Amino acid sequence: MTTTPPTTPARIPEAVHRRRWLILGVLMLSLLIVVLDNSILNVAVKTISEPAPTGLGATQGELEWAINSYTLVFAGLLLTAGLLGDRIGRKKMLLFGLVVFGVGSLLAALADSPGQLVAFRAVMGFGAAFVMPATLAILMNVFEREEQPKAIGIWAAGVGLAIAIGPITGGLLLDHFWWGSVFLVNVPIVLLALVLMIALVPDSKDPAPGRIDPVGVLLSVLGLVLLVYGIIEGGRLADFTAPTVLATSGAGLAVLAVFVVHQKRSDHPSIDVTYFKNKVFSAAIAAIALVFFALMGVTFFSVFYLQSVRGYTPLQSGLLLIPLAAAQLIFAPRARLAVDRFGNKAVTTAGLLLIAAMLGVFSLLDADTPIWILEVVFFLMGTGMAHIMTPVSVVIMQALPREKAGSASALSNTFRQVGGALGIAILGSVLSAAYRSGIEDRLAVLPEQARHAAGESIEATLAVSRSLGERGEALVAPAHQAFLDAMHITALCGAGVALLGALVVALFLPGRPPAPGERAAEETSEPVGAGR
Numbered sequence: 001m002t003t004t005p006p007t008t009p010a011r012i013p014e015a016v017h018r019r020r021w022l023i024l025g026v027l028m029l030s031l032l033i034v035v036l037d038n039s040i041l042n043v044a045v046k047t048i049s050e051p052a053p054t055g056l057g058a059t060q061g062e063l064e065w066a067i068n069s070y071t072l073v074f075a076g077l078l079l080t081a082g083l084l085g086d087r088i089g090r091k092k093m094l095l096f097g098l099v100v101f102g103v104g105s106l107l108a109a110l111a112d113s114p115g116q117l118v119a120f121r122a123v124m125g126f127g128a129a130f131v132m133p134a135t136l137a138i139l140m141n142v143f144e145r146e147e148q149p150k151a152i153g154i155w156a157a158g159v160g161l162a163i164a165i166g167p168i169t170g171g172l173l174l175d176h177f178w179w180g181s182v183f184l185v186n187v188p189i190v191l192l193a194l195v196l197m198i199a200l201v202p203d204s205k206d207p208a209p210g211r212i213d214p215v216g217v218l219l220s221v222l223g224l225v226l227l228v229y230g231i232i233e234g235g236r237l238a239d240f241t242a243p244t245v246l247a248t249s250g251a252g253l254a255v256l257a258v259f260v261v262h263q264k265r266s267d268h269p270s271i272d273v274t275y276f277k278n279k280v281f282s283a284a285i286a287a288i289a290l291v292f293f294a295l296m297g298v299t300f301f302s303v304f305y306l307q308s309v310r311g312y313t314p315l316q317s318g319l320l321l322i323p324l325a326a327a328q329l330i331f332a333p334r335a336r337l338a339v340d341r342f343g344n345k346a347v348t349t350a351g352l353l354l355i356a357a358m359l360g361v362f363s364l365l366d367a368d369t370p371i372w373i374l375e376v377v378f379f380l381m382g383t384g385m386a387h388i389m390t391p392v393s394v395v396i397m398q399a400l401p402r403e404k405a406g407s408a409s410a411l412s413n414t415f416r417q418v419g420g421a422l423g424i425a426i427l428g429s430v431l432s433a434a435y436r437s438g439i440e441d442r443l444a445v446l447p448e449q450a451r452h453a454a455g456e457s458i459e460a461t462l463a464v465s466r467s468l469g470e471r472g473e474a475l476v477a478p479a480h481q482a483f484l485d486a487m488h489i490t491a492l493c494g495a496g497v498a499l500l501g502a503l504v505v506a507l508f509l510p511g512r513p514p515a516p517g518e519r520a521a522e523e524t525s526e527p528v529g530a531g532r
Contacts, residue, residue, distance in 0.1 A: 012144060016202050020142045024151055026196045027135040028158040030098060033189050034128045035162035036169065037105070037182075041067065042303055043170035043314040044182045046459075048117070055179055062114035068232045069118045073125035074132075075417040076225035079271065080217050082133040082410020087212060090134045090141070091203035095194065097130025102190035109180035109187075133409035140397050140409075141204040149336035149394045156335075156389040160328025160382060163321075171315025211268045219259035220271075227252030228418065231425045240429070271411065281399040283508030284392040287348060288412060289419030290501035291388050294355060294494040295381075296423035298362065301431055301487050308458045309367050309480050323375050327382025335390035343511040344391045349502050351387035354380055356498035362491035367480055395509065423494070431490045432457065438482030442475060458483040 016023070048066070051057040058066065085093040104123030111117040136155065143151045173181040230249025234240040263269040276282050306317040338347045358381045365374065396412045436455040443454050446464065454464040461479040468475075 012142060013202075016142055017144075019200060020147075020151075023142050023201050024139060024154060026193065026200055027139055028155060029189070029196065030094060030131055030193045031135045031155070031158055032162045033098075033101065033186055033193065034131050035159055036166045037124065037128075037186055040166045040170035040173075040182045040185075042299075043167045043318060044174060044179055046307075046314070047174055047179045048114075053178075056111070056114050056117060058114040058117070062118065064232075065118045066114070066121050069122040070125035070128070071417065071421055072225060072228050072232065073122045074129045075228045075414060075421065076221050077126060077129035078133060078410045078414045078417065079220045079224070081130040082137065082408075082413075083212070083217065083271070085130070085134050085137055085410075086205055089203045089205045090137045091197065091201055093130045094134035094138070094201075095197060097127045097134065098190050098194055098197070099127070100124075101127030101131060102187055102194075103127075105183045105186035105190070109182075109184035111180070132413050136393070136397065136409040136412070138201060138204060142202065145398065148398065149339070149390070150333060152393045152397065153333040153335050153386075153390040156386065156393060157329045157332035159389070160325050160332060160385065163325065165318075165325065167314065167318025167321055169318075171313065171318045175315060213263075213266055213268055216259060216262055216266060216269060216271070219255055219262060223252050223255035223259055224414065224418075225252070226255060228421050231418075231421050234425050234429065240426075275399065275411075278399060279508045280395060280510055283504050284395040284399075285411065285415050287352070287388065287392050287501050287505050287509075288396075289415040289422075290497055290504070291352065291355065291385070292416045292419040293423035293426075294359060294497040294501070295385070296420040296427075298359060298381075298427075298491065298494055301427075301490055302362075304458055304483065305365070305487060308462060309483060310371075320371070320375065321378060323379035324382040324385075327379045328386045331383050331386035332390050335387050336394070338387060339391050339394075343509075344395060345506060345509040345511045347387050348391050348505045348509055351384040351391075352498050352502035352505065354384035355388070356495045356502065358384065359491045359495035359498060363488040363495075365487070366484055391509075392505075423497075427490050427493055430493055431486050434486035434489045435482050438485050439479060442478040442482075 012020075045063050045067075048055045049058050049063055081093060081097070101124055104120050104125075104127055108117055108120035108124060111120055136152075139151055139155060140148060169185065170182050173185060226248050230245050230247075230252055233248065234242065234245040237245065239245065260273055263271055263273045276285075303317065306312045306320060307314065312320065335347065358377050361373075361377050393412065397408050399408070435458065439461060440455055443461075446454055454461050458479050461475055461482075465473065465475040465479070
């Protein structure tokens with residue numbers, strides 16, 4: 001049986017079709033807020049750690065949870081949010097998510113303790129979970145199939161833009177305002193997005209959604225929250241064999257296994273797990289998880305490399321990331337042209353190999369490497385990302401029926417979040433362990449009670465160095481060298497993960513699409529999705 005694209009007239013209403021590019025702009029604005037906020041926060045972390053009134057005096061653990069509480073709630077609710085969007089209406093869920101995210105942003109800006117900040121960041125994660133899958137699901141329902149790759153490319157470019165302008169925006173805000181401004185900036189953008197969303201964006205949902213599966217919803221949320229918590233806790237402790245880590249992550253995996261069994265037996269499943277029998281779909285999902293595993297680990301250490309080792313300010317660090325965004329803006333909308341010519345397999349494999357090569361270059365950087373080399377590395381990494389995210393997103397979204405777009409988007413985002421959380425936790429642990437191993441001999445001059453804290457990170461070592469005055473200056477150079485050695489090891493681990501991703505997509509993604517003259521003959525003899 002074949003699944004050729006329909007030749008009947010477009011199912012999208014003409015009024016919606018005419019304003020499809022305006023709708024895409026509104027969806028990108030909504031997406032921008034969510035992605036922008038996380039990249040802004042990375043810049044503000046150091047300021048928030050300072051004592052009041054400059055910051056909140058947050059400890060390292062509190063700062064980690066200000067980031068992780070968002071991730072935990074976001075990842076846990078993504079599948080549920082996509083499911084509800086397909087059943088209740090994607091526009092309704094997107095509006096709901098934006099309102100919750102805006103309220104959470106306002107409360108976070110006004111927080112007067114680290115505990116409040118952690119709680120309000122969780123509220124923001126709750127709202128973001130309903131925004132992220134809805135944007136891509138609505139996109140799939142306002143563009144016809146032949147235009148979807150171009151629209152998804154522009155959507156992916158918007159993600160890259162948000163990642164890059166976040167640190168720049170954060171740096172500018174922190175130069176002129178208090179730390180809460182990095183959250184308060186979301187509020188007017190949310191209000192604008194709500195007005196435009198109500199005016200321009202049509203609602204859509206699955207016309208035959210079936211009953212909501214409350215047991216499946218509960219199992220998916222519980223399983224993902226436990227799994228992601230275990231991952232985060234393992235990274236925080238730098239020990240994935242700790243009893244709490246094994247217990248929570250193991251329980252999460254067990255609950256998710258029960259979820260899969262329940263979905264197979266249910267006559268109204270939340271997620272049709274048979275989609276994963278499609279090797280192309282599964283390979284695309286795996287590619288997203290693996291590339292974000294590698295890249296989130298790089299993001300984690302590149303901030304410290306630029307600010308702690310090279311001495312750049314948060315704003316300067318943000319500006320240095322412009323090539324990363326520029327490459328995605330240039331190439332993401334055009335990646336479909338490369339796919340048309342060379343096929344998903346060749347383009348995505350090349351993108352992952354390029355990412356792996358650039359991570360390998362990171363293992364050669366030192367404190368005096370000319371900055372233009374780093375700029376070239378960032379540009380090529382952005383190029384690689386553009387030729388990964390656009391093709392695999394198209395594969396994932398077109399593998400499922402348009403009516404299930406919310407579920408497809410939620411699955412993609414869930415695996416991306418879990419992959420990113422694993423990357424930060426595992427590669428962060430590798431970085432932390434390698435750094436402590438490299439610096440511990442130099443910390444012998446400190447009082448015993450100060451040694452452990454000083455060896456946690458390069459920032460902790462430099463903070464102790466500053467507190468000791470001239471006596472502490474001898475720790476600066478060893479701290480820089482220990483961090484560089486740790487960064488090199490971590491970058492090579494990330495490169496290995498990217499190579500694994502390249503192997504997966506080379507084996508399972510489809511090859512070059514047939515020429516128009518060949519298409520009809522091939523469709524009658526070969527199932528769609530079979531690669532060459």
